[in-house]
Amino acid sequence: MAATTGTYLIRGASILGGEPADLLIRDGVIAETGTGLQAEGATVIDAAGLVALPGMVDVHTHLREPGREDAETVETGTRAAALGGYTAVHAMANSTPVADTAGVVEQVFSLGRAAGWVDVRPVGAVTVGLAGEQLAELGAMADSRARVRMFSDDGICVHDPVLMRRALEYVKAFDGVVAQHAQEPRLTSGAQMNEGDVSAVLGLAGWPAVAEESIIARDVLLAQHVGSRLHVCHVSTAGSVEIIRWAKGRGINVTAEVTPHHLLLTDDLVRSYDPVFKVNPPLRTDADVEALRAGLADGTIDVVGTDHAPHPSEHKECEWAQAAMGMTGLETALSVVQHAMIETGLMTWADFARVTSTAAARIGRLADQGRPLEAGEPANVILVDPAARWTVDPFRMATMGRNSPFKGRELPGKVVATFFKGHPTVLNGELNTPYAFTDATAAGVA
Numbered sequence: 001m002a003a004t005t006g007t008y009l010i011r012g013a014s015i016l017g018g019e020p021a022d023l024l025i026r027d028g029v030i031a032e033t034g035t036g037l038q039a040e041g042a043t044v045i046d047a048a049g050l051v052a053l054p055g056m057v058d059v060h061t062h063l064r065e066p067g068r069e070d071a072e073t074v075e076t077g078t079r080a081a082a083l084g085g086y087t088a089v090h091a092m093a094n095s096t097p098v099a100d101t102a103g104v105v106e107q108v109f110s111l112g113r114a115a116g117w118v119d120v121r122p123v124g125a126v127t128v129g130l131a132g133e134q135l136a137e138l139g140a141m142a143d144s145r146a147r148v149r150m151f152s153d154d155g156i157c158v159h160d161p162v163l164m165r166r167a168l169e170y171v172k173a174f175d176g177v178v179a180q181h182a183q184e185p186r187l188t189s190g191a192q193m194n195e196g197d198v199s200a201v202l203g204l205a206g207w208p209a210v211a212e213e214s215i216i217a218r219d220v221l222l223a224q225h226v227g228s229r230l231h232v233c234h235v236s237t238a239g240s241v242e243i244i245r246w247a248k249g250r251g252i253n254v255t256a257e258v259t260p261h262h263l264l265l266t267d268d269l270v271r272s273y274d275p276v277f278k279v280n281p282p283l284r285t286d287a288d289v290e291a292l293r294a295g296l297a298d299g300t301i302d303v304v305g306t307d308h309a310p311h312p313s314e315h316k317e318c319e320w321a322q323a324a325m326g327m328t329g330l331e332t333a334l335s336v337v338q339h340a341m342i343e344t345g346l347m348t349w350a351d352f353a354r355v356t357s358t359a360a361a362r363i364g365r366l367a368d369q370g371r372p373l374e375a376g377e378p379a380n381v382i383l384v385d386p387a388a389r390w391t392v393d394p395f396r397m398a399t400m401g402r403n404s405p406f407k408g409r410e411l412p413g414k415v416v417a418t419f420f421k422g423h424p425t426v427l428n429g430e431l432n433t434p435y436a437f438t439d440a441t442a443a444g445v446a
Contacts, residue, residue: 006423009039013047013383015373017349023052025379028422032375047383050416053353055087055380057360057369059179059257060154060233060305061330063089063120066107067096072310072400074108078117080308080330080399082425085415087380088119088361088369089330093130094155100125100136102144109146116434117425121364124148126167126178130156135167142174149365152179154233155280157215159185164219168228177229177255177363180219182240183281187211192321194267194282202270204320207282209237216240220247220254231363232256234307236281238291245300255363257305258292260336261327261405265289269405275316275323276405279309296355297346303360306333310401328401332392334384335411342386343412349386379422388414398431 010023015033022037023030058081064072074091081089091108093099099108105122112120124141128134130153141148151171158164158180167178188211193199195206216232220243223230235241235256247254261279266286269277277283295301309326316323337356341347347355353370361370371377391410394402418426423435 007039007042008419008424009037009042009044010047010052010383011044013050013052015052016353017051020048023373023381025381025419025422028379030373030375030377030379030381033373045383045417049387050383050385051349052373053349053382053384054357054370054373055382055418055420056085056334056356057364057366058086058089058306058308058330059150059231059303059360059363061089061091061308062094062310062326063091063108064095064310065111066104070312074111074120075115076398076400077308077310077330078112078115078120079431080397082117082418082420083398083415083431084330084332085334085382085384085418086118086330087418087420088121088366090121090123090150090364092123092154093125093152098125098129099123100128102137102140105141105146105148106144113437116437118420119366119369121150121366122146122148123179124151126151126153126158127163132156132158132160132163135163135170138167138170138176139174142176149174149176150179150231151176152181152233154179154181157181157183157185159215161218161222165222165226168223168226168230172226172228175365177231179231179233180215181233182212182215182219184211184214193270193278194284196267196285198267198270204270209239209284212237212281213239213243216243220244220252223254224250224252228253230254234259234262234281234305235292235301236262236284236288238288241291241295241300245295248300255302256300257303258296258301259305259307260329260333262292263289263296263340264336265405273320275318275320276327276403276407278320278323278325279327280325293340293344293346296341297351302355303363304333304337304355306330308399310399311403313402316403326403328394328397328399328404330399331397332404332406332411334415335413336406338386338413339411379419381419382415383417385414385416386412388412390414
């Protein structure tokens, strides 16, 4: 692996979309900011026209390993993350075996450090085997080398209110958070897409918005009762946004995420019967998309989480009813958010940094991520060309998954460079070399 230290002088980048300035990176930290900086022996990067942002943090990634290496590995998934501008990802627990013990989360953590492209933070399962019957080893995972702070049965709702309450009570002891996949299973049995006009025309079993909204309503009240942290995964309906807004107005400690695809795509795409558009929760209506964008813009929704869900081709290139649910997202997230939020005037690049980095690091309790681009801060930095345009080709991506719903679309914005702990994992839009972790490297969990 490459050396973990170096000196890099980034010249003339627009900091958070503001005035151009120089950034001097030395030994893993931002050593100095200003204009006209000089540093003997530094590698100089001309960043004129580029936007400098804190490295992105994904609160919701499926890396599949261990057990589903036919779909993705930690190595391939984190390469994709680095190319997408990420310096940290939270790896969801639905691997095989499930990440419900200290041993499995430590394995994922070690695989992330061996890869060296981003900081991999395992998400521990809430229940044993994701079965929803008994709590997993929450305390042991929290105390492990991985220092897990986020717990989720994502893909499956913790539908038992007693079990959900106990989980919220348990994680409170170490400032953890339960990330809920909000889906009442009895309302979605056999569902294939959003319940509405399109499902009625196509004759596909509908997935009602209330299945999501009813669980969110229940869980924010449980979180209030317990006084614990709740995070709502992949919010997809206008009603969900209103419930979360109400909960925050009452001071309930709830955060929420929205995926890039729910900010742009609608259930009308299902008319094609192309399984690439089959996802959980399903694509919703134009009205839902507008509400999600408004909720992200006004802070009701805290972060963008990719829900990156790669699948082998045979699991998607089949009839709709048999196809797996999920879409890739790590390498397109920045561009989709730029298109949906920045180019529409709903957000600025400073807002982008908040919803893709700062707030996400706070939710995951990552002390050295999502930091300001100031002297003395860890050098997790990305450079973005906002004027770039590119056409999505899943076969040119680093992820093993080819199931991108944006295939063939022209999108704006491109990551030119990614610095992870001061080391350039991406340069000139291409993978460079990974960061070399050592045993002395700090865990970086608040």
